[in-house]
Amino acid sequence: MLPKFLLLPRGGLTELDSRWYTLSVETDSLQDSCGVVGIYSPEPINIPSNLFFPLFALQHRGQESAGISYMKDNRLVTYKDVGMVGTVLSRYLERERYSTVGIGHVRYSTQGGNKLENAQPMAVSCNKGEIALAHNGNISNSRQLKAELFEEGSIFQSTGDSELILHLLSRSRESDFYHALAEVLPRLEGAFSIAMIHNGSLLAIRDPRGFRPLYVGWKGDMVVTASETCALDILKVDEFREVQPGEIVIADENGVRSERISEPKPQSRCVFELIYFARPDSQVFGESVHLTRKRIGAALATNETVSADLVLPVPDSGNSAALGFAEASGLPLELGLTRNHYSGRSFIMPTTAERELMVRMKLHPIREAIRDKRLILIDDSLVRGTTSRILVTMLKEAGAAEIHLRLASPEIIWPCFFGIDIPTREELISNHMDPGEIAGHIGADSVRFLTIEELKSSLDEPNSYCFACFSGNYPIPVESGQPPGVG
Ligand code: SF4
Known part of the structure; x- marks a missing residue:
């Protein structure tokens, strides 16, 4: 596949x-979207290794680029490149790198081209803190939002639509990150399943219509989010649930909590995830893909x-x-x-x-x-x-x-x-x-x-x-x- x-x-x-x-x-088929992973652990863990294997399990969702971001000494560290997970990330497994929070991404590129600047996670240091983002989906009103941001002087490094979320957060007049997030997310239309780091916290965010899948699971104190359950299985995370459409799951030193982006909207789950994109041994949208x-x-x-x-x-x-x-x-x-x-x-x-x-x-x-x-x-x-x-x-x-x-x-x-x-x-x-x-x-x-x-x-x-x-x-x-x- x-x-x-x-x-x-x-x-x-x-x-x-x-x-x-x-x-x-093989099949003259459609091309996959992207895959995301995020991990929070109260005790520091070897983060590249813990992100590598779930990302490897999601390789079918994108083979053009791969990357991870994690927090080290209150700053974000990002490794990403064009290429498959094994090629890009195996070199970072050679020694242990400890952190409490990290995210990862595999990407399939389209018009944006297979360029390093489009690889994710996208990580910035801005007036809202250290933010890294791994996004699966398309913001369907991105042209309009980008035009507004250009007008206001934003400079875009990438040709995809994920970067605009970071611009909107940074330019928000709300000084608090979570207030800015509450302002920005309702402006986004279309599909977004996101793993995000903000300072020491992990966020799992799913759009209110639930176009793309996103799961969250627990193994002891460790919280893991991923596009499909095959990525949780590889870490032996067997207690999991869907991130609900319109939900934000936040894991940090205060524990795990759930917030809402907006009131529930009619669901628009992508049926092609079940027909073709997802791995047969995964669940997506609460359904066994194989069955x-x-x-x-x-x-x-x-x-x-x-x-x-x-x-x-x-x-x-x-x-x-x-x-x-x-x-x-x-x-x-x-x-x-x-x-x-x-x-x-x-x-x-x-x-x-x-x-x-x-x-x-x-x-x-x-x-x-x-x-x-x-x-x-x-x-x-x-x-x-x-x-x-x-x-x-x-x-x-x-x-x-x-x-x-x-x-x-x-x-x-x-x-x-x-x-x-x-x-x-x-x-x-x-x-x-x-x-x-x-x-x-x-x-x-x-x-x-x-x-x-x-x-x-x-x-x-x-x-x-x-x-x-x-x-x-x-x-x-x-x-x-x-x-x-x-x-
Ligand atoms: S079912 Fe909807 S979301 Fe899925 S590929 Fe078709 S148009 Fe896109």
Whole structure:
């Protein structure tokens, strides 16, 4: 499920084109948002080591940059760089560095580019004290807020939207940090799940609509916050709960307390966290990711009309849905595609043959398992359709009799303004073709998407989710144009 990027030409694999854009090699899927971690311990602990492992567990949420901040002698220390967690942070494990509070971040970059100045945590020393921030989400009114700050003379170092929170805090006329926070947070619209240090305190902050997940857990006196529970599991934190939408959890020398940003608002939890982004062994929004994906697969199977011999997942993101499909349909599940976990990260492949080779390097069929078989191929979603076309070709070459592609999400038609990088509407295949045309385009015998109703039937509280990238019905007003870079 880790997104990898390859540059492919617009217009499909048979054309060479001078315009390039990024593509996830394995599944042509959407790109993750970011991941955050925060720790407070009354007794000083070796903080880089305690942040490293949960961040490593959240690596799937962003591979472009990684970083940590912690308090040392009343000042913030920050280590961050472009690269993956192991590359950037393992050097800081060589000796112990003790602190009572620290935060960490993994980032996926979009328009902001993969630059060091966009890496997080962002740490400042300002009139409200020492503040470090790790943010997951998109501030959907960031253009307007940034324009105001520019007008007032603010200088931005980064191109993302997280930095503006620090500017707003610093420029607040409230002298007290918590009064400034109470003034600033209600001005932010959209998605923000934040781990923050203020002087010696850890804050876990979640926007009032709860777009992105955020958890808080306890292990003895230690308080840990993280985007997903897989990051808590690795520290053996097994007492945890969601940070409620609109809640601020504060951990410091006075203990742990909870404050509210605003009155509760209608929930807009990102359904794509459950479909694709989160790790299957995590809980997000109080739901098991794996079991929800199995229910989605079962919902797909319920309305299946095609006869087939095998259910085949596109690994790894199609695994749980394929299992649910197989169980519900009574068809055998076959692991007929092997994923190479050791292939590289970013490549520019100038020729069609090389690009095809790149996909073959990542995913490859097991001929003996699929030869002469009619396959139900399960993938999490379809974005541009480019990788599916290569996959279908490979499976046919390997002897598959029929390939029926089933997508564990509805058709993606609209951009996301709340922290997920979705290509422009022109690039989304479902904006140009119906499922029958897509099948012809990628060479499959049929293509069918999960319907929004089938998706809702797989969720415990369907009315608490955002479905805007499928429906275009945004839960809050959004600024026009393409969304800014995600955090
Ligand atoms: S628009 Fe789509 S990706 Fe964005 S928050 Fe809503 S469901 Fe998630």
